[in-house]
Amino acid sequence: MKKTLIIAAFVMACVWNNLSAQSLSTTSYSIGIPTGDLGEYISSASFRGIAFDYRKLVKPNLGVGFYAGWNVFYQEKPYDTYTLRNNAISGKQYRYTNSAPLMFATDYYLKPGNDFNPYIGAAIGGVYTQRATDMGIYRWEEDAFSFGLTPQIGFLYKVSTFSAISIAARYNMAFGAGDLDASQNYVSINLGYVFMGN
Numbered sequence: 001m002k003k004t005l006i007i008a009a010f011v012m013a014c015v016w017n018n019l020s021a022q023s024l025s026t027t028s029y030s031i032g033i034p035t036g037d038l039g040e041y042i043s044s045a046s047f048r049g050i051a052f053d054y055r056k057l058v059k060p061n062l063g064v065g066f067y068a069g070w071n072v073f074y075q076e077k078p079y080d081t082y083t084l085r086n087n088a089i090s091g092k093q094y095r096y097t098n099s100a101p102l103m104f105a106t107d108y109y110l111k112p113g114n115d116f117n118p119y120i121g122a123a124i125g126g127v128y129t130q131r132a133t134d135m136g137i138y139r140w141e142e143d144a145f146s147f148g149l150t151p152q153i154g155f156l157y158k159v160s161t162f163s164a165i166s167i168a169a170r171y172n173m174a175f176g177a178g179d180l181d182a183s184q185n186y187v188s189i190n191l192g193y194v195f196m197g198n
Contacts, residue, residue, distance in 0.1 A: 024063060024156075026053040026166050028192030032071040032099070037182035041131065042095050048072040051190050053105065060112040067105040067123045067150065071172075071188065073097040084133065084140055094134040099184060101127045101148055101172060115158040123150040127174035129184045144178030156194060166192035 030049030034042055049071035055063030077093035103125030110118045127148035133140045154168025167190070174184045 022057045023065075023197050024053070024055045024057070024164075025195045025197065026192040027051075028053070028166065028168070028190035030069060030071055031189045031191075032073060032172075033187045033189075034073055034097075034185075035187060036185045037180075038073070038097060038184045038186055042073045042075040042097055044073070044075045046071050046073045046186075048074075049188065051188070051192070053192070055105070055107055061109045063107045063109065065105055067101065067103045067125075069172075069188070070098070070100045071186065073099070073186075082135070084135075089135055089138070091135045096130075096132045096134075097184070098130045099127060099172065099174065099186065100129075101125065101150065101174070103127075103148060103150060105150075107152075109156075116155060117158070118155040119153070121152045121154075123152070124148070127172070127184070129174055129180060131180065131184075142179035144174075144176070144180040144184075146174045146177035146180070146184075148172065148174045154190070158196075162196050164194040164196060166190070166194050168192070 028051040030051045032046035032049050051069035053067050055065040057063050075095045079092050081088055081090045082093055103123035105123035107119045107121035125148055126145055128145050130143040150170050150172050152168050152170040154166060156164045156166050158164045170188045172186050172188055176182050
């Protein structure tokens with residue numbers, strides 16, 4: 001899979017060098033809402049997230065590029081007896097999950113040229129997930145680098161010639177791999193600033 005990603009990155013870089021189209025660079029604050037196995041481990045929403053997006057407009061209504069992000073999930077669990085790796089331990093538990101996707105992405109813009117421009121998109125690539133559980137002086141860690149998919153829907157609202165604001169909803173899916181057998185999924189709401197350049 002790593003070889004495929006490297007080849008795809010090289011091909012994409014060659015294509016971009018031959019394009020003179022407009023580009024969109026977005027920095028977003030990301031709020032994460034865990035679902036599935038991640039939601040069972042940590043039920044609290046994450047207010048510690050950031051995302052970066054870059055799209056080159058190969059057509060007025062089609063952008064290709066990449067998506068990178070980082071969401072940190074945290075939850076404090078009450079004093080109880082927990083089973084970890086076939087051991088029963090009593091105490092308070094502190095749970096952490098870091099999710100860092102790096103993906104190739106494409107967006108389809110429904111109203112190119114308009115100030116209000118809704119879009120739909122998808123990304124495909126890899127996700128690094130790290131999970132840690134602290135109890136007293138003990139820490140248990142699990143991690144995985146897995147295949148991921150991220151469909152999204154959102155809109156751009158142009159505020160000047162070279163800038164816009166962006167609001168997007170994404171469903172981040174990281175399939176089971178490594179120490180984590182189950183998918184680590186979450187919904188993210190991204191509020192961003194978009195720089196529009198060439």
